[in-house]
Amino acid sequence: MTLETATIKIKGMTCMGCVSSIRNVLSNVPGVAQIEATLEPPQATVYFDSAITKLDRLKDAITDAGFEVVD
Numbered sequence: 235m236t237l238e239t240a241t242i243k244i245k246g247m248t249c250m251g252c253v254s255s256i257r258n259v260l261s262n263v264p265g266v267a268q269i270e271a272t273l274e275p276p277q278a279t280v281y282f283d284s285a286i287t288k289l290d291r292l293k294d295a296i297t298d299a300g301f302e303v304v305d
């Protein structure tokens with residue numbers, strides 16, 4: 235298994251509730267090993283198995299939850 239790390243900048247996070255939402259949706263993506271989500275700065279660092287999931291899949295999960303991914 236190949237662990238990859240990605241830091242995704244997120245728009246639309248306003249409180250700690252948003253941080254837990256992000257953490258929840260990302261933890262539901264198969265292949266995600268660890269998540270560090272913060273409000274300040276608004277971003278999530280995700281450790282994932284690149285054989286199982288891709289960065290785009292993680293971004294989709296964030297977008298589906300009603301947040302915006304900043305490129």
Ligand SMILES: [Cu+2]
Nearest residue numbers: 248249251252
């Ligand atoms: Cu919130």
